[in-house]
Amino acid sequence: AHLAAWAETFRKFGAKPQRTPCSAEALRKRVLRDGSLPSLDPIVDLYNAISIEYAIPVGGENIEAYVGSPQLVVADGTEPFDTMKEGAPAFEYPDAGEVVWRDDKGVTCRRWNWRQGVRTRLGADAKCMWFILESLPTMPLEALTEAGDKLIEGLRQMMPGVRIESSLIGPGAK
Numbered sequence: 001a002h003l004a005a006w007a008e009t010f011r012k013f014g015a016k017p018q019r020t021p022c023s024a025e026a027l028r029k030r031v032l033r034d035g036s037l038p039s040l041d042p043i044v045d046l047y048n049a050i051s052i053e054y055a056i057p058v059g060g061e062n063i064e065a066y067v068g069s070p071q072l073v074v075a076d077g078t079e080p081f082d083t084m085k086e087g088a089p090a091f092e093y094p095d096a097g098e099v100v101w102r103d104d105k106g107v108t109c110r111r112w113n114w115r116q117g118v119r120t121r122l123g124a125d126a127k128c129m130w131f132i133l134e135s136l137p138t139m140p141l142e143a144l145t146e147a148g149d150k151l152i153e154g155l156r157q158m159m160p161g162v163r164i165e166s167s168l169i170g171p172g173a174k
Contacts, residue, residue: 003028005138007164013074013099015111023057023113027068045155047131054147056133057113058102063130065120070106070130073111076127080108082117089118123158 006084007017021029021168027048031037037052039045044058051058061070079095084090094100094107101109106119122129131151135144145168152164 002024002136002139005136006057008012009136010111010114013083013095013111014095015114020111020114024055026114027051028055029108041122042124042158043129043155046158047151050133050151053150055141056135056139056147057142058147058151059109059116059132059134061108061111061116061120061123061124061132062126062129063120063128064126066103066105066108067131070108070132071102073100073102074098075102079107080105081110082119083115084118105168109125 003022006022006025010017010020010022017025017096027037030054035047037045047058047060050056062068075096075098077098078096079100079102080087081100082090083092085092090165094110098110099112100107101112103120105119106117108117109115110117127164130150133144133148133151135141150165152166155162155164
């Protein structure tokens with residue numbers, strides 16, 4: 001039900017979920033097609049596993065690469081998005097009306113949670129990380145909280161002594 005709700009949400013801002021699904025659906029399709037996901041990095045592997053287990057989009061960003069604060073906005077189509085095309089750095093622009101994550105420099109993630117930009121991508125050298133677990137009303141708040149707790153537990157195991165702050169943003173937030 002949660003993945004179907006994401007598909008409907010994507011349709012509402014003009015995305016075609018068959019071609020550009022939410023990140024959780026894209027991961028699910030890769031696992032079903034390939035039988036597993038390739039290991040990228042322990043932290044990315046952790047949040048991808050949580051995304052698959054809970055059918056929830058989970059993203060990780062290098063917050064030190066941001067210029068200003070992350071914002072979830074409706075794009076006007078002029079915001080630059082840094083990406084790679086055929087192995088080379090490139091820029092593209094979101095469609096007007098597309099929901100994007102951005103900062104003061106440009107788009108950091110296209111189509112809400114479909115494709116992450118290069119500039120803010122987590123790498124092994126990241127010291128300050130920002131994670132977002134995104135849910136829609138079809139997902140019970142308890143399941144979202146459980147997924148977040150699992151991410152925190154995994155991060156603490158990987159990085160003893162890590163300092164973690166957690167916030168719930170949106171309707172029903174306490």
